[in-house]
Amino acid sequence: MAEVASWMSNRPLRVGLLALVLLNLVFVQISSGVAPHWMVPMFGLTLFSPWLVRMQPSLVYRAVWNVGVLAIFTLLVFDGLRTGVRYLLEDGLILAAFCQVHLLNNLGPRQKPDLLFFNSFLIALVTSFFCQDIAFALVFGLYAFALVWSLQLATAGRTSGWVGDGVRKAAAVLAVTFLVFAVCPRDFTREGLVEETLRESGMVQVGFTEQVELGRSAKTVVSNRVVMRVRMLEGHAGAVPLHWRGASFVWYDGRRWHPDDRPQDAREGSQRTWMQPRAGRLVRGARETSARVSVELHEREHRRLFVPLTTHQVDLDRESGLFFMPQADGSLKFVSSRDTGEPATLRYTLRVFEPDPPSAETDRSDDVRRRMPHLLATHGLPESGAELARALAVRHRGEPQHRLVEAMASHLSQNLSYLLPGAQGAARTLEDFLAGEGGHCEYFATALALMLRSVGVPCRLVTGYASGEWDESRTELTVRSRHGHAWVEVLDPSGTWYTVDPSPSADAAAAEETSWWTVMRTSLSDWWDEVATFDADARTATLAWFGELPGRGARWLGRNPWTALGALALVVAAVSWWVRRRVRAPRAVQDYLGAVRRAGLEPRVGETPRELLERARGAQVKAPALECLVRATEAHEQARYS
């Protein structure tokens, strides 16, 4: 009986399994969830597995591998007992990746690679929590083909046409998957049964926060969920600020910033005070509008409107049933007056003005220290930060205050590196950050705010969103959860506030590149972002698009009859070519005839392949062509007579 060969003797399957494990390790690598000192050995053990597997019969070899798995498992259990579920996913990823490498190097000749397949899918699934950008999409595309091929080879062995068949099947699976993804109804806002546990695990999502606390080291999840959409009504995109503030923080206790939650005192009557001339409208100061935009806000959890610092008028949608609650720092909260609930999306329009240039004055800190001492508090600033601030202040002595502010911000952005919380090498204290370890925007903003305060510059830390994701026509700005940001607002000696962002910005540099690679990468990223941020509205729009397709097609046909005829002719030609191709001789016969042609011979009537082969040997056909003819003859016999 002819059995499907064991996987050890099936070379394409061995290559397929090797590719699967390599792709799994690439998944783990792009998630940035595992340190390099774990990944490098695993990559090495995977690439060298074709040689290592020869030692498999050795008991010592197998024992070493098993001890390795047990050791890693024990380490991870201790880690879990020590830190709880904080690093559960990351540690699980390490164990799963090592188990894959272990399986690849220890699978016996008569064992089936079932567990390897399941584990590989599990790794792909877990890494999707950590990495949702285009890199995941590209790796997953390769992974889908590798998985389909490997399953095919494990089931059927190496059959003729397995490559093409595998490609077709993988493409079909991916196509139907995306179709199901687009049309299947589901609850996009489901919170899940274990959200509390996940929250306790400390896994944080990049986004707006009303709690700024340095030192969190939990893994960060980056979400592309759309928070706001901003559309131009008047003016141009350049007039719309990058930063949309939500809340400000004035007191730092050495670890955490405390927000300025005081409600606005309407009696103050300054240019910064919001006035409500009628229901649903807020204005402050009489300024000339440089741009008017409409905003759709999908994030209502924090009950805050996100507006730029230079907003002078806000109009809420009258149907919203909401009331403004201006805060002392100029931010806007809202409450609902309805008993029936709030709308899913908040709509409001803004008018922004062109910011005033910073004044040329150098200092008004004495006045501020008397009236707003909290804006100059430096508690929690390490000595290294204070020294740096003093040095910069000395260098820019006598210059306008804003020059010192810019210099300090530039120094931080150019000399310190940006890392998300939980990433390898990320700072856990402000002191570590100033010593050179990477940190995220909260570290940059905290360092700048405290350093400025130490040299008498009043300022506060602000959180909100900072997005430059304009569409091609630059009429719509998309703000996503991952655009959550922290920066500093400085009180100018003239009494106005202005924004300073010390975090390094990759967007500006990337926007200047127009190479084909950047354009392609951006397009792919944009497409994948559509998938990663797919929500109920997008699904409705997709279904509507499908529903309108016949009508749209009919209208297009009516407008372009000649083009339609040409397309139809192409389709007919393609179909007839495909039909003609299908009635061709079997593959083995085609290969045989091709080998005969390459040998420069013509089959004679009634001549068997063996007789032709003998004739070829007698005709002194060249060795490569003769060898090819021998192989083709054997393959033909095998296919024909089994």
Place this chain on the structure above:
Amino acid sequence: MPLPTALGYKALAFFGVLIGAFYAAPYMNLFFLLLSFMGVMAVLSVWWTWRNLAGVEGEVLAIEPAAAGDAIPVSVRASARGRRPRYAVECEITVAGVATPALAWPTVGGDMVGLGTLPALPRGVHTVSGARLRSSYPFGFARCRRAVAAPEQVLVHPAPADLGSARTRNDLLVQICGASATRDSEVGPSGVREFRPGDAPRDVHWKATARRGELAVREWEASTLAGIEICLDLRAEGEELEHALSVVTALAHWARDHKELLSLASQGHRGNYGEGHRPWRELMGYLARAQSLPADAPPPPATSPDVLRLPARGGQHG
């Protein structure tokens, strides 16, 4: 209808766990996407498995008689309609209640005949319960089966005993009984029977033919040690009987190879085998079915004292 394989059941359990995790965790697009991928793969695999076997027909052409302990040759035909090749098709035959894959084709296209084997079986006539073509291509999650026609029985005759280097009948007898043949054999006619294809024209009995109106031939029977005469006593048990049957099988093979005749007499059976006589397959069938008789059963038919008696019980042949 495709049914899940062992891998398919594992995949279902794995998918169930992932579904539970999906609902336990907050909704995530990529989680849903990967679950959809796995679900679509499972559904399509069932469809592709069914489609792989659709339009494939087959038949077990023959299951050759085989010796006990030897693999049993099987020839199977499969044909696939249309140009689309079918992959990884197996033929599974159920013998004595045990389903065993006999043959596997990596690719099936058009009409194909393949040779496979069944595992060794003990001596006897085994019932073939059924035969099926099956496939779990492409992913091995589901398996589709299709019943095909097959012979009803598998004949497993005794394994021939080792006759060593015996080249003549005398050597054989010496090897088996330790005695020598004392007289030359002479073959004489024992009767007339109907003509069978393969009978020599010189054996035609023309008078009997004229009487009967159809061709008749003389049947020859060895009267003395001509060819090989065996008297088989089935009043033996276990190893003794099996050894005796193995010896008869070996003698039958020897006789067939040396174009000798073999005459066998036993309880309820008497026959001559060889060219012009009964076919060897019939003898193998008898030997496969032979059962032990109790000690008080009737003895085998009376034969000449010169006939080889089995089981051999010490110097029987004189």
